[in-house]
Structure formats: structure tokens, C-alpha cells
Amino acid sequence: MDLATLIGLISGFLFIIIGVSTGSGNVMSFLHPASILIVLGGTIAATFVSFPIKKVLSTFKVVKNVFVNKTFSPNEIIQQIIRLANVARKEGLLALEEAAEDIDDEFLKKGILLIVDGTDPELVRNILETELAFLEERHSQGQGIFEAMGTYSPAFGMIGTLIGLISMLRDISDTSSIGPNMSTALITTFYGTLFANLIFLPISNKLKGKSKEEIILKELMVEGLLSIQAGENPRIIEEKLKTFLAPDVRKTLNNEPEREEA
Incomplete structure (x- = not known):
């Protein structure tokens, strides 16, 4: 959570x-239920107009990722890559196929199988980076939808305010109703601004942050896999992978990873 x-x-x-x-x-x-209906209903309607229905519905499903703390442990990933490097140096690249069966991450497993198949290193990089590019694109679609909702929400708040002002002007002869009607009109703007700045835009930013974190770690996997394919020393691979991490994160890494000298 x-x-x-x-x-x-x-x-x-x-x-x-x-x-x-x-x-x-x-x-x-x-x-004010009417104001909430105008803002939320109008925002959702405009979102369906702007984006394909499948993308909108799938984006609403990923909202749970905002509330779930999907931890990406750089330490575990680096240690896993070091273990694979040790296997490759000791038993050869073909031995990685058996080691790949215990790996849960599909991206990392795919890279290992490409190496085992004897794929050219440049082609391995191109395949994995292409998959990363499309992953980032899919993530950006969800972020863009919530960002658009954050834009539409205040606009529909203003539309609700205009509706309230029109109703107020119709009864302007009744001076006692001007205050309450004006208050009701402004409440819609309040809801539009509230939903945009407390819900929609923060969700978009949270999804962006989680996406960047995942992309960086997958780029780390790519570099680690190519280093294994090149036959580099596990100690050198570890130091290379640490460069992807912030200095404070590097300090949390295990000081004695599982390594073997050739």
C-alpha cells in the first residue's frame, strides 16, 4: 500500500x-450534488470524446497502481544479474536458460533467452529498447488521460458557474436570492479546481514517477544483460550497474554480493 x-x-x-x-x-x-454532477460528468464525457474508449477504460483500471506500492528493489535486481553473470562465466551462456526459469520478471527473462539463442548484442539491445519505448508510451497514455482530466475539470467548473449565474440573473428582481444563487454558482468552480488539483493531476504525476522508476530499472537490466553477454567480470558489472542509482541508494546495496572470480 x-x-x-x-x-x-x-x-x-x-x-x-x-x-x-x-x-x-x-x-x-x-x-452540492448538481455541481459535482456537472464537474465529474462533464470531465468524464470530455475524456471519452478525447481518447478511445478502450484506452480510457484500461486507464481507469490502472488507478490501483497509485495506491499500491509496487516496490522495485535495485538491490535484488543487481544481485540477480550478478548471479546470472557468475553462472555464465562458470558454465557458459547456455546455462542461463535453466537459470531463467526461476526469474519472475518477464522482461529480464526475455533478455536472457535472447542471449541464450546467440542473438547479436546490438540486436538484443534494439529489441529490449524497443520494448522499453513502447512500455513508456503505454504508460504515458494513462498519464496523459489523467492530465487531460485535470485540465477539463476546472473548465467544467466554470461552465457550472455560468449556469448558476444565468439562473441568478433570471431572478435578479428578487434581491434576497442573489446571495444564495451566487454562492451556488461559485461552488461548481470550487469542485472543478478541487478535483483537478487534489485528484486528477496528482494521480498523473504519481503515475509518471512510478513509470520513470520502472523504466530506469529495466534500462539497468538491459545494461546488465549486455555485460553478461560480453563476458565481463561480475565485479565490473556490479560497479557499472550502480551508476544507474542515486548515491544514497548505492549505500543500501549489499557490500558483499554473491560474486565469483573466473
């Missing part, structure tokens, strides 16, 4: 509720 997402959402709504109750003392006056 990604606690940062939960803490952000809960604290965001909590602070707004506290601010509203402190200022006006009436939180219920900010609950």
Missing part, C-alpha cells in the same frame, strides 16, 4: 473540511 497517496488524499480533504468549518462553520453548505 502506498501510504503517501493515502496520506495526501486524506489530509487534503481533511484540511479543506477544517478550513471550511473554521471559516463558515457550515460544511454541509458546500455539498
Whole structure:
């Protein structure tokens, strides 16, 4: 579970509720179903107009990734690559086929099988980098959809405000209704801004961050696989792979990885 997402959402709504109750003392006056319907309904409708229905529906399914802390352990990946390097140096590249059966990551397993098949190193790099490019493209589609929703939401908030102002002007002769009608009109803008800046845009940014983290680690795998294919020393491979990581992350790596000298 990604606690940062939960803490952000809960604290965001909590602070707004506290601010509203402190200022006006009436939180219920900010609950306006018609305004919520205009903002959310209009935003979702515009999203379906802008993107293919399959992409929109599949994007909504990946929202769970925002709340799930899918941990990518650089330490485990590097150690796994070092173990594979030791197997390759001791028993040859063909022995990696058996070692690949215990690997859960499909991307890493695919790279190993390409090496075992005797694929040219440049072709191995091209195949894996092409897969990475399409993976990043698929991720960017989901991020773009939520970013678009963050753009549409305030716009529909303004549309709701205009609807409220039109209704107010129709009854402008009744001065007692101007205040309540104006308040109702502005609430729609409030919801549009709230949904955009607390839900849609933060989700887009969270997906971007998780995608970058995954892409970097897969690039690390590519470099490690090519180094194994080139027959490099496991110690050199480890030092090369560490360059992909931030200095503070490098310190957490095991100081005595499983290595063997040829």
C-alpha cells in the first residue's frame, strides 16, 4: 500500500473540511450534488470524446497502481544479474536458460533467452529498447488521460458557474436570492479546481514517477544483460550497474554480493 497517496488524499480533504468549518462553520453548505454532477460528468464525457474508449477504460483500471506500492528493489535486481553473470562465466551462456526459469520478471527473462539463442548484442539491445519505448508510451497514455482530466475539470467548473449565474440573473428582481444563487454558482468552480488539483493531476504525476522508476530499472537490466553477454567480470558489472542509482541508494546495496572470480 502506498501510504503517501493515502496520506495526501486524506489530509487534503481533511484540511479543506477544517478550513471550511473554521471559516463558515457550515460544511454541509458546500455539498452540492448538481455541481459535482456537472464537474465529474462533464470531465468524464470530455475524456471519452478525447481518447478511445478502450484506452480510457484500461486507464481507469490502472488507478490501483497509485495506491499500491509496487516496490522495485535495485538491490535484488543487481544481485540477480550478478548471479546470472557468475553462472555464465562458470558454465557458459547456455546455462542461463535453466537459470531463467526461476526469474519472475518477464522482461529480464526475455533478455536472457535472447542471449541464450546467440542473438547479436546490438540486436538484443534494439529489441529490449524497443520494448522499453513502447512500455513508456503505454504508460504515458494513462498519464496523459489523467492530465487531460485535470485540465477539463476546472473548465467544467466554470461552465457550472455560468449556469448558476444565468439562473441568478433570471431572478435578479428578487434581491434576497442573489446571495444564495451566487454562492451556488461559485461552488461548481470550487469542485472543478478541487478535483483537478487534489485528484486528477496528482494521480498523473504519481503515475509518471512510478513509470520513470520502472523504466530506469529495466534500462539497468538491459545494461546488465549486455555485460553478461560480453563476458565481463561480475565485479565490473556490479560497479557499472550502480551508476544507474542515486548515491544514497548505492549505500543500501549489499557490500558483499554473491560474486565469483573466473
